[in-house]
Amino acid sequence: MIRxxxxxxxxxxxxxxxxxxxxxxxxxxxxxxxxxVMNNILEKNSFKSPGGDLKSKSAARIVTRQVNTLAEF
Known part of the structure; x- marks a missing residue:
C-alpha cells in the first residue's frame, strides 16, 4: 500500500x-x-506546540510511504 x-x-x-x-x-x-495555508495557520495562531506558539514556516513536503505487509495475525 502506498500512502x-x-x-x-x-x-x-x-x-x-x-x-x-x-x-x-x-x-x-x-x-x-x-x-x-501555512500563513493562515501562523496568522490565526491555530496550533500550540510544547515549545510555544508557532512563529515561522520551515518547510513543506509531500512524503510518499510504501508499506509491504508480510503477514497479518
Whole structure:
C-alpha cells in the first residue's frame, strides 16, 4: 500500500520544530496553496506546540510511504 501525506513544518518560539501532517493531499496541490495555508495557520495562531506558539514556516513536503505487509495475525 502506498500512502502520501503533506508535511508542513514550522518553528516555534523556543526554536524547535513542529510538524503537521495531512494525509492524502490532492494530486495537483501547489506550493502557493500550501504556503497560503501555512500563513493562515501562523496568522490565526491555530496550533500550540510544547515549545510555544508557532512563529515561522520551515518547510513543506509531500512524503510518499510504501508499506509491504508480510503477514497479518
Amino acid at each position: 502520501e501525506y503533506l508535511q508542513m513544518s514550522f518553528r516555534n518560539l523556543e526554536g524547535g520544530n513542529f510538524t503537521l501532517s495531512v494525509y492524502d493531499p490532492k494530486e495537483d496541490l501547489t506550493s502557493e496553496e500550501v504556503e497560503a
